[in-house]
Amino acid sequence: MxxxxxxxxxxxxxxxxxxxxxxxxxxxxxxxxxxxxxxxxxxxxxxxxxxxxxxxxxxxxxxxxxxxxxxxxxxxxxxxxxAAPRIDHSVRLMRALQTKGIPVFSLTNFGIETMVIARKEYEFLDAFDHDFISGHMGVIKPASRIYELLEEGSGLSGNDLLFTDDRIDNINAAAARSWQTHLFEGPQGWADRLISAGLLTSEEAR
CATH class of the missing domain: 1.10.150 (DNA polymerase; domain 1)
Structure with a gap:
């Protein structure tokens, strides 16, 4: 799907x-x-x-x-x-998805004040279609409630969502809700996953 x-x-x-x-x-x-x-x-x-x-x-x-x-x-x-440096290939993948009209959300363990600091340094953090930031929600991954809040806020759930994270406990919590998942171990693997999901072509995922 x-x-x-x-x-x-x-x-x-x-x-x-x-x-x-x-x-x-x-x-x-x-x-x-x-x-x-x-x-x-x-x-x-x-x-x-x-x-x-x-x-x-x-x-x-x-x-x-x-x-x-x-x-x-x-x-x-x-x-x-x-919190440095940026992972440029991942940023390009985010932008490529949005160029194709595919909504991109953040789901991140991040403080309220530290996100303000980060946004001054990294302009792409203002570009998500919807932000789900733990500091504002009062709960951190991998607690199930943070995933519920994303589902409630986006109106999407289960296989409608493809989630990447570098921590297996966070991935397992999403998989338990039937989200599609990818354990991030580097941007090329994530690019390949987006290609296999039918979201980007090889050229778009470069």
Whole structure:
């Protein structure tokens, strides 16, 4: 069945998201390993993605772990450097779909304030036909409710939707709702999936 809309995750699909890589360049691999072992930074970031205020969350974390206050400041102040670079081929695929009149939605774990920062850097984040951003919805993937909210907001469900994400737990949650899915492991594989779905030609997917 040909999908009626295509749903993109953003982090590691349209924009690289590699905090560990960033911290390796800033504080060295050894200290980065100690930091991530001592503090659940990804869990703290999940609070932002679920709708809590970005600055407030990291200010609180710095007060709870004063020995890592400099690193928390780096995460907060240099956030856009972790969310980089754009994955150009994926952006081209998004635009190619829209050129053909195929609706493209975002479904992303993203904070309210961090999305504002990202949109200043990446103009294509304003181009989705419909945004489903976890911070605004108050729930993050892979909770079933976030997928329900997309279905309610778009009027589409099941096989009408083709979803790509780099995390298998998020993919499995979508597949459980009978969405068509693709585990993103690189833009060429995603291009091939869009071709096999009958949405783009090989030339359009370059």
């Amino acid at each position: 040909t999908p009626k809309a295509v749903v993109f995750d953003i982090g590691n699909v349209l924009i690289e998201w590699q905090p560990e890589r960033f911290f390796d360049t800033q504080i060295g691999e050894e200290r980065r390993r100690a930091l991530f072992a001592a503090v659940d930074l990804h869990g703290i970031n999940d609070r932002v993605d679920a709708g809590e205020n970005f600055t407030a969350v990291f200010t609180q974390a710095a007060s709870e772990y004063p020995e890592w206050s400099t690193e928390f400041a780096l995460w907060h102040d240099c956030w856009i450097e972790m």
